[in-house]
Amino acid sequence: MFKDAKDAAFRYLDACPVEVIQRFINRSFRFMSSYRIGLKGQAAEWAVKRQRQHRSVSAGAMMHLDAVLNPAD
Structure with missing residues (x-):
């Protein structure tokens, strides 16, 4: 059964x-990075x-995000 699953995965x-x-x-690494720095x-x-x-x-993306989430008055 495991061999069949393994063969199917390779196929x-x-x-x-x-x-x-x-x-x-x-893309997965980018999501992991964003979660690691506290984004949700x-x-x-x-x-x-x-x-x-x-x-x-x-860092540039984080600065833009900070500006969007915390706009200056």
Whole structure:
């Protein structure tokens, strides 16, 4: 049974283009980075969309988020 599941996993991974897997992994790393610095929900989504670095949420994105969440009076 485990062998069948393992074979199926390899079959499906081989059917998926490498670029798609890489993009998913990079996006996952960005979400982990945003959660690690304390963002949640829509703030994390916004920071991940806004970020420009490879695997983490950039300081620039955090500054923009801070400006949106805490506007100056």
